[in-house]
Amino acid sequence: AAVDPQTGQAEAGSPDIASTDISSIRLASVLEQPVWLLAGQRFDAVSGTLLPPVTEDQARQIVNHRSSFAVKHAEWIETVAPDSEYRGGELPAWRLHLQDADDAVIYVGAHSGAIRAVRTTPWRWFDFLWMLHVMDYEERENFNHWLIQAMAILGLATVLSGLILFGWSQTSQWQRRRHRRATA
Numbered sequence: 556a557a558v559d560p561q562t563g564q565a566e567a568g569s570p571d572i573a574s575t576d577i578s579s580i581r582l583a584s585v586l587e588q589p590v591w592l593l594a595g596q597r598f599d600a601v602s603g604t605l606l607p608p609v610t611e612d613q614a615r616q617i618v619n620h621r622s623s624f625a626v627k628h629a630e631w632i633e634t635v636a637p638d639s640e641y642r643g644g645e646l647p648a649w650r651l652h653l654q655d656a657d658d659a660v661i662y663v664g665a666h667s668g669a670i671r672a673v674r675t676t677p678w679r680w681f682d683f684l685w686m687l688h689v690m691d692y693e694e695r696e697n698f699n700h701w702l703i704q705a706m707a708i709l710g711l712a713t714v715l716s717g718l719i720l721f722g723w724s725q726t727s728q729w730q731r732r733r734h735r736r737a738t739a
Contacts (some may be wrong), residue, residue, distance in 0.1 A: 597668055633646055
C-alpha cells in the first residue's frame with residue numbers, strides 16, 4: 556500500500572490507509588528486510604507495498620535465524636482453543652516444532668513475521684502452576700473471579716475469627732489471674 560508522501564493518500568489500487576485505525580507503527584527487520592508493522596500487517600519499508608503472509612519456508616528461516624535447533628515440522632494455525640498454550644496471540648500463525656530436549660514450539664505471526672511465542676516444557680509447567688495459583692482453570696489469565704473472591708473472603712473470615720478468639724482467650728486469662736489475686 557504505497558502512500559504519496561505529498562498528499563498522504565494511498566495510491567490507486569492500494570488498500571485504503573485513511574480508514575485504517577493506526578494505534579501503532581513500528582519499523583522492524585524480517586529476514587534482514589526492513590518492514591513497517593502497521594495495523595497487524597507488514598509493509599515493505601522501501602516501496603510501501605503490502606507484503607503477503609509469511610510462507611512456511613520464510614517461517615522456518617525466521618526460526619533458524621534465532622535458534623540453533625532444527626525445525627521438525629510446521630503447521631498453519633488459524634484458530635486456537637481458549638486454554639491453548641498460544642492463547643491471545645496473532646492469528647493466523649505458523650506453529651514450528653523444534654528438535655530439542657524441551658519440546659520447544661515457536662509461533663510466528665503470519666502477517667507480522669515476528670516470533671510471537673516460544674513454548675517449552677518448563678514454560679508449560681509454569682503455566683500449569685500459574686493456573687493452580689490463580690484458580691482460573693479455563694483461560695488461565697483471570698485472577699479476579701468468584702472462586703478467588705470466595706477464597707479471599709474465607710481467608711479474611713479465618714483471620715478475623717482467630718483475632719477474636721485470641722482476644723477472648725487473653726481476656727479470660729486476665730480475668731482468672733485477677734480473680735486468683737483477689738482471693739489470695
